[in-house]
Amino acid sequence: MQKPIITTDLHEQMVKWRHDFHAHPELGGQEERTARVISELLEDFGLDVHRGIGGTGVVGVLSRGHGERGIGLRADMDALAITEENTFDYRSLHTGCMHACGHDGHMAMLLGAARYLTENGQFNGRVHFIFQPAEEPGFGARAMLADGLFDQFPIDAVYGMHNMPSLPQGHLAIRSGPVMACEDHFEIRLSGQGTHAALPHLGADLILAGSTIVTSLQSVVSRMLNPVDNAVLWVTEFVTDGTTNVLPNNVTLKGDTRSFLPSVQHQIEASIKRIVHGIADTYNVAGQVSYSHEFIPTVNTDAEASLAIEVAKKVVGEEQLIVDFPPFMASEDFGEMLRVKPGCFLSVGNRRGDAPGPGLHNPCYDFDDANLAVGAGFWIRLVESHLPVR
Numbered sequence: 001m002q003k004p005i006i007t008t009d010l011h012e013q014m015v016k017w018r019h020d021f022h023a024h025p026e027l028g029g030q031e032e033r034t035a036r037v038i039s040e041l042l043e044d045f046g047l048d049v050h051r052g053i054g055g056t057g058v059v060g061v062l063s064r065g066h067g068e069r070g071i072g073l074r075a076d077m078d079a080l081a082i083t084e085e086n087t088f089d090y091r092s093l094h095t096g097c098m099h100a101c102g103h104d105g106h107m108a109m110l111l112g113a114a115r116y117l118t119e120n121g122q123f124n125g126r127v128h129f130i131f132q133p134a135e136e137p138g139f140g141a142r143a144m145l146a147d148g149l150f151d152q153f154p155i156d157a158v159y160g161m162h163n164m165p166s167l168p169q170g171h172l173a174i175r176s177g178p179v180m181a182c183e184d185h186f187e188i189r190l191s192g193q194g195t196h197a198a199l200p201h202l203g204a205d206l207i208l209a210g211s212t213i214v215t216s217l218q219s220v221v222s223r224m225l226n227p228v229d230n231a232v233l234w235v236t237e238f239v240t241d242g243t244t245n246v247l248p249n250n251v252t253l254k255g256d257t258r259s260f261l262p263s264v265q266h267q268i269e270a271s272i273k274r275i276v277h278g279i280a281d282t283y284n285v286a287g288q289v290s291y292s293h294e295f296i297p298t299v300n301t302d303a304e305a306s307l308a309i310e311v312a313k314k315v316v317g318e319e320q321l322i323v324d325f326p327p328f329m330a331s332e333d334f335g336e337m338l339r340v341k342p343g344c345f346l347s348v349g350n351r352r353g354d355a356p357g358p359g360l361h362n363p364c365y366d367f368d369d370a371n372l373a374v375g376a377g378f379w380i381r382l383v384e385s386h387l388p389v390r
Helices: 008-023 032-045 103-120 140-146 206-224 262-282 302-316 334-340 371-386
Strands: 048-053 057-064 070-076 125-132 157-168 177-180 182-191 231-240 250-259 286-295 298-300 343-351
Touching: 008 032, 008 103, 008 371, 032 048, 032 057, 032 103, 032 125, 057 103, 057 140, 070 103, 070 334, 070 371, 103 125, 103 157, 103 371, 125 140, 140 334, 157 302, 157 334, 157 371, 182 206, 182 262, 206 231, 206 250, 206 262, 231 262, 250 262, 262 286, 298 302, 298 334, 298 343, 302 343, 302 371, 334 343, 343 371
Parallel strands: 070 125, 070 157, 157 343
Antiparallel strands: 048 057, 057 125, 177 298, 182 250, 182 286, 231 250
């Protein structure tokens, strides 16, 4: 473990930036103020700043030496449609919107690394500081890529980081291979002749048909997939147009599935459609299924994960490095960037003590300011390791 490189002055500045972001959250695709603040800071540092990439995305470019290699460091900017319940001074000023996922901390860490590297960076090549919009709704990474992100800003590898309340504060968790799952959504629509509850023989029982589908879908993961292929399938909504004494004409079921492999995604989709159509025929109702792919899996490449592990050892020490954790079933659109470039997505622990605190997307969640030095320090050492001065 090397000597900490984040000064008290820089840490205090990162805290101010984070608290400002936290107090002024903006939803995905609407990060106008956030993008403006980031752009002005990067320009003040002396970076070449590019705005409007993928909507409100910002890219700051810092070059040193004559090296042709490049690295991308990404932080997400958007907040969530949640009303904050914290009472500290920097709580959200916008009712119904808050940084409940720690993106305020992600931005502050990357800004701290940008300022340090501008003033003291020892590297040879180009660093692209990528501030991405709309991670939560899942279209920000795709929008930046569609705008030619890696065509305009060539890189060898791209890295991202997320805070994780399930891991001890200050620990870094890094693994090769799958890190986070894909997320797919489905909607099942059943229709038929409703009837009065006193006259069941005159209509179709869509409630029974829908309930049978809910129960039968539980067999997809437990009986239709290879046991070693992790997956989750949930029915999360059951909506009808019936009343207390009238069976409905329409039932809508909505849900969510998670997995790590495209083959498993396709198997789940085919199984849902087969089950729905079979049960619809059995109960003499009409059944339709809509299935959408919202997030692809986030999969780290071996070489980049190995480099990140070696850097983490220098920043936090082996005792605070976690490499044996399982993949998360949550989703992250950074996977879109990893689909076109090698790279690594890692986690920084955000749990104080042994007792678990509020989780991500909780109205009482808050990023731990102590992690700002950890994250910024990692970014700095990663740049110096990826783009060494020969």
